[in-house]
Amino acid sequence: MEPVPLVHASLGQRELAAVAEVFASGWPAGQGPRGKALEALLRKRYGAGDAVAMCNAGAALHVSLLALGVRPGDEVIVADYGFPAPAHAVRYLDAVPVCADVRADTGTVDPRAVADLITPRTVGVIAVDTVGMPADYTELRAITDRHGLFLVEDAACAVGATYRGREAGTLAEVAVLSFHGRKGATSGEGGALLATDPRIGADARLYSSFGIGSIFDMGEVVGLPIPEFTRIGHNYKLSDIAAAILQVQLDRTEELLARRTAVAGQYAGLLGDEELLTVPYVPDDRTHAWQTYMVTLGPGVDRAAVATELRAQGIGCGHGTFATHLQPVFESKHPCPVSAELFRRHLALPMHAELTTGQVERVVDALRRAVRAHAGTTRSPGGPA
DSSP, X not given: OOOBOSOOOOOOHHHHHHHHHHHHHXXXXXXXXXXXXXXXXXXXXXXXXXXXXXXXXXHHHHHHHHHTTOOTTOEEEXXXXXXXXXXXXXXXXXXXXXXXOBOTTTOSBOHHHHHHHXXXXXXXXXXXXXXXXXXXXXXXXXXXXHHTOEEEEEOTTOTTOEXXXXXXXXXXXXXXXXXXXXXXXXXXXXXXXXXXXXXXHHXXXXXXXXXXXXXXXXXXXSSOOOOOOOSOOOBOBOBHHHHHHHHHHHHTHHHHHHHXXXXXXXXXXXXXXXXXXXXXXXXXXXXXXXXXXXXXXXXXXXXXXXXXXXXXXXXXXXXXXXXXXXXXXXXXSSOOHHHHHHHHHEEEEOOSTTOOHHHHHHHHHHHXXXXXXXXXXXXXXXXXX
16 A cells, blocks of 8 residues: 655645746845745734744754843753754753643643743743644743743744634744744745844844845945954855745645644544544644644553554654653753653654545554554553543
C-alpha cells in the first residue's frame, strides 16, 4: 500500500510560478522586492507595527530577545512543552531559560507555573502555541504586566489559529512565526518576527542583517552609498525565492487550514470512543492550527511498539514534541511533571492538508489494532491525570 506520511507540504503550480518570477527578476537574495512585499503582507494581516522576514523562527526568537534587551544572567521563563527553540534562543545570549510546566489538557504553558517562577532576575516570558494550540494569553498578559516583564508569543506552529477571536501572532507585543515544511504556510524553511512597536522591528531588521540596511535598497540609489555596520548582527535574511512562495501560501491559509481542520474532525469522530487513548482537547475560546495531531496513549500502552507497527505499515508517526527540561543540554532546576508525562505518552499521527478520507480511516484502523495489541493490562482512559 502507498505510504501515509506524517507530514506533507502543500506546494503546487502557483508557488512554482511565483519562484519563476523571482528567477526572471534577477534578485533571488534577501531583502529584495518580494521580501519587502511579504513583510507588507504580514504587517497588514497581523496589524503589526512591523514585520521582519527571516530564515527561520529560531532566528526570529534570537533576534526578538536581542531587540528586547536580554542580557547575560537574565532569566526568561519558557514553556517547557514544545520544540525547545525558545530555550536555545535564551542560551544564545548567555541568559537562563527557566522551564514552566504546562496544562495537562492543552499542553500549553500553565500561567500558575509561570507566576510561581518569577524572581528578581526574571525579565520576560516566552509562551508557546503548542503544535498549533494558542496559550492562555489573558492570564499570561496579566502576569507579565503586573511584574513589568516582556511577553513573546512563539506562534511558530499556529498560523491561522485564534484565541478569543484574535489570530495567533497578535497575542503579545512580539511574536514569531515559522514557515517550516510542516507548517500551515510554508516555504520549506522560513520565519518572521512581528512587533507592535516599530522600533523593535527596526532593531530586529538590523540584527538579522549584519547590522546594516538592505543591499538591494542601496543598489537603487543613484551614486555609491557605502553601508555602515552599526552593530554586531547575524545573517538571518529570508531569500526572495522563499518570500515569493510565502506570498502564495499565506493567500491559501484558509483553504489549507480548513482541510487540516476537517482531518482533525475525522480523527476525533473515529477515535473518540477508544478507551486506550485520548484525542486532543480544544477549549471553546480558541481554535487550533493543527500543525500536529497528537493523541495521548493510555498509561499501559507501549508507545514504541505501537509506533513500530504503524511504521511497518507505511504510516508515519512521531513522539509528538519535547519536554525541554528533560533534554541533556538544558540543566533545569524545576521539575515539570505534566510536560514530562505528555512527552512520554503523546503520539503524533499523520496531519497535513493532502490527507484523504481513506488514508485517515486506514491510520485509525491500524492505530486501534496496535494500541489494543500493546496495551498490557491497563485499559483505563489515556488522558493525563
